[in-house]
Amino acid sequence: MTTENERRHAIEQAIANTRIEGHEPTPEFMADMEAVAKGSMTTEQARAASLARALAADAAAVPPTSR
Incomplete structure (x- = not known):
């Protein structure tokens, strides 16, 4: 199991990259x-939240189809 400091360090490194x-x-x-x-x-929850936000933004950016 990782500590909060270890998780925070890993996240900081990933964000810096x-x-x-x-x-x-x-x-x-x-x-x-x-x-x-x-x-x-x-x-996994963070990944799912990011994906949901991205999909919502994509859906909002697509103009409605003309009929």
């Missing part, structure tokens, strides 16, 4: 990562 690649995490994602670090959310 994504920033190097030019991606800036959303506030919602960062809140999820904080919850993962604290142990109140699993990585």
